[in-house]
Amino acid sequence: MNDELTLIAERITGARRLTILTGAGISAASGVPTFRGEGGLWRQYRPEDLATPDAFGRDPRLVWEWYAWRRETIAGCQPNAAHDVIARWSAGVRPGSDPGTGRLKVGVITQNVDDLHLRAGTRNLVRIHGSIWELSCWDGCPAGTTPWRDERVPLADLPPRCPHCGGLARPAVVWFGEALRDEHLRAALDATACDVFLTVGTSAIVYPAAGLVHEARRQGAFTAEINLEETPASTAVDVAIHGGAEVILPRLADLL
Numbered sequence: 001m002n003d004e005l006t007l008i009a010e011r012i013t014g015a016r017r018l019t020i021l022t023g024a025g026i027s028a029a030s031g032v033p034t035f036r037g038e039g040g041l042w043r044q045y046r047p048e049d050l051a052t053p054d055a056f057g058r059d060p061r062l063v064w065e066w067y068a069w070r071r072e073t074i075a076g077c078q079p080n081a082a083h084d085v086i087a088r089w090s091a092g093v094r095p096g097s098d099p100g101t102g103r104l105k106v107g108v109i110t111q112n113v114d115d116l117h118l119r120a121g122t123r124n125l126v127r128i129h130g131s132i133w134e135l136s137c138w139d140g141c142p143a144g145t146t147p148w149r150d151e152r153v154p155l156a157d158l159p160p161r162c163p164h165c166g167g168l169a170r171p172a173v174v175w176f177g178e179a180l181r182d183e184h185l186r187a188a189l190d191a192t193a194c195d196v197f198l199t200v201g202t203s204a205i206v207y208p209a210a211g212l213v214h215e216a217r218r219q220g221a222f223t224a225e226i227n228l229e230e231t232p233a234s235t236a237v238d239v240a241i242h243g244g245a246e247v248i249l250p251r252l253a254d255l256l
């Protein structure tokens with residue numbers, strides 16, 4: 001593994017642009033359950049059973065109970081060493097890679113809605129699946145289409161209401177079957193034009209996020225995966241490292 005880490009470090013050192021895609025695994029060490037790992041099931045439901053417009057339309061209270069449980073869990077969690085390394089890199093803390101500017105341009109795309117990257121101070125962050133701390137109007141009233149922040153834990157009454165029209169509020173996250181926001185998709189695709197693309201802690205099965213590493217590779221990026229387990233991306237990347245992101249990323253940072 002040391003050789004592989006050294007190789008990634010060398011590639012980052014020579015890079016001008018580094019893009020990092022993260023998934024639920026990066027927050028696992030913070031205590032946030034992953035979706036498909038152990039503890040990912042809530043009651044008997046899989047995320048695909050609850051995180052859909054159909055499920056919400058059928059039973060908004062049930063879906064909100066799941067989100068209320070996740071909000072409570074996340075509220076007690078702190079960013080871990082992996083979030084901290086990425087936040088430092090995103091602030092251009094590792095100078096010297098680009099003789100022109102002396103800075104490495106780092107972009108972070110996360111599928112996580114927990115906001116732990118934000119809390120770690122990450123810059124240049126695209127939250128392609130939104131935030132669990134933001135709500136929008138389910139009924140689509142004009143004012144309520146712009147998400148608003150609601151960090152109450154616990155939420156007073158379920159389901160919460162839209163403050164503008166009194167209709168149902170929904171979590172402002174991207175559900176299965178819904179499109180990413182245009183500007184998020186554009187930013188994520190732009191970020192695939194990079195020298196090094198790291199995919200960290202994602203099962204690499206939910207698209208379009210799962211396609212980004214392939215797109216980066218197609219454009220010539222050096223690609224690497226950090227994950228506890230094999231994923232569908234493992235055989236496609238240049239280097240796959242098996243281990244916890246909270247252990248591997250600090251080791252990688254030490255090599256830079």
Ligand code: APR
Pocket residue numbers: 022023024025026028029034035036037040047048051111112129174200201202203204205206226227228229231243244245246
């Ligand atoms: N370090 C690195 N990887 C880890 C760690 C860890 N400490 N712990 C778990 N993992 C890996 C698992 O091996 C798994 O491959 O993280 C991955 C988590 O996978 P998922 O639970 O499927 O999460 P994610 O890939 O983010 O899911 C994508 O699916 O449910 C939707 O919208 C939701 O954003 C989510 C999307």
